[in-house]
Every structure is written in C-alpha cells, then in structure tokens.
Amino acid sequence: MLPRVALGQPVMTNHFHLFGPVHLLILASVPAFAIVLSKASRQSRASARWIRYVLGTLLALNELVWYAYRLHFEGFRFPEGLPLQLCDLTLWLTVLALLTLNPLAFEIAYFGGLGGSAMALLTPDLWAPLASYPTIYFFLAHAMVVACPLVLVWSKQAKPRPRSPWKVFAALNAYAAMIGVFNAIFKTNYLYLCAKPSGASIMDLFGPWPFYLLGVEVVAVVIFWLLWLPVH
Numbered sequence: 001m002l003p004r005v006a007l008g009q010p011v012m013t014n015h016f017h018l019f020g021p022v023h024l025l026i027l028a029s030v031p032a033f034a035i036v037l038s039k040a041s042r043q044s045r046a047s048a049r050w051i052r053y054v055l056g057t058l059l060a061l062n063e064l065v066w067y068a069y070r071l072h073f074e075g076f077r078f079p080e081g082l083p084l085q086l087c088d089l090t091l092w093l094t095v096l097a098l099l100t101l102n103p104l105a106f107e108i109a110y111f112g113g114l115g116g117s118a119m120a121l122l123t124p125d126l127w128a129p130l131a132s133y134p135t136i137y138f139f140l141a142h143a144m145v146v147a148c149p150l151v152l153v154w155s156k157q158a159k160p161r162p163r164s165p166w167k168v169f170a171a172l173n174a175y176a177a178m179i180g181v182f183n184a185i186f187k188t189n190y191l192y193l194c195a196k197p198s199g200a201s202i203m204d205l206f207g208p209w210p211f212y213l214l215g216v217e218v219v220a221v222v223i224f225w226l227l228w229l230p231v232h
Contacts, residue, residue: 053098089112
C-alpha cells in the first residue's frame, strides 16, 4: 500500500526502530482501541450500528485521501501503482463488512486482515520518516484493518462461519494466482510473489524465492487456525 518513493519528495532517513518504544505503543494501541469500541458497541444496537458506520466511513475516507495524495505527487502509475496488495483487498472488504455485515467480506477481513495487516504492523516495510504522512497513513490504515474485525467479533456483531478459515485460504490463493498472472505480464511484485520486501519480514525465515512462498502458505494456515480457535 505504501509507495517506495513519491515524486517531488526527497528520500529521507526513516528513524523508525523496530520494536522500539513508539512501535510498541502503536502495537498496544490497536487491541486497546478495539476493546473500547467493542464495549461501546454492546451498549445498544443503535450504538453498535453507528460505530460500524463511522469506522467504515473513516476507513474509506482515509484510503481515498491516500489515493489523492499519491495521485498528486506521483500521477497515475501503471502498472506498479495500483491498489492490488493483500492489504488493499482486505481494507475495502473491511469497509464492506462494517457497512453491511456481509459474512464473506467479514471472514476475509477477519482472517486476511488480521493475518496480513497484523504482520505488516509487526514488521512494517517503510521508506518515509516516522513523522510523515505516508508513515502515519501506513500505521493508521493497517491498525484499523486489524482493529475493526476485532470490534465486530468482540461486540458479537459478526462471527466466522464453519469452515470459513479454509474457504478464506482458498479465496486468497485464488486472488494470489490472479495477481501472479498480472505480475508475470507487467513485471510487478504485488503480494511480494516475485521478491521479498526490502525490510525485515517473516519471509526472511524461509529462504529465497520460491521457498519463502511455501513458508508463507504454512504460516497463513497456522495463523488462520489460531484466529479460528477463539471464535468457532
């Protein structure tokens, strides 16, 4: 979701320390935010509905502002500037789940969003300084994609259906296959299918391409199963 370099802006030192005080504060704030809003949502159906609508609207507006920002500084970039990453998919499905409580949208948002965006929060692939809009956007968008499904689950407004982890796993692999074809045609690297991120990530544990892809598949199955345990 985050472009490497925006036109018209100098490349600056990141000054972000992995698992430093600021990073740990960001990570701790996500479940705290979800707990507060899930408790507020349990007050009444009206409050639950309005919290969902506000969250969905804010998440969508935050993303649209980001698109406008990128368009202003970079122009329209094809093929590498499209919103095709897993986080882009789960973000818009999170918006749909918040506004409609669509079961499939919620399940992909829950398993894919918590699994993918939580990993992005743990090992962020950043290029801009910490106190800059791109980095603030990165953490805000990914944090909301993690927190919002938790709000829906903890407030008992949504729950994954039986066998949903495996259905979501199959759906995301189908999406990855389509993106793989796009990557092959246009020489892009969406979903990091062709190369690992430049920064530290869990993919580094599984060796070079294509072995890290198999490792990610195994990790995804484990994460989906762990996310399934407390809600089935």
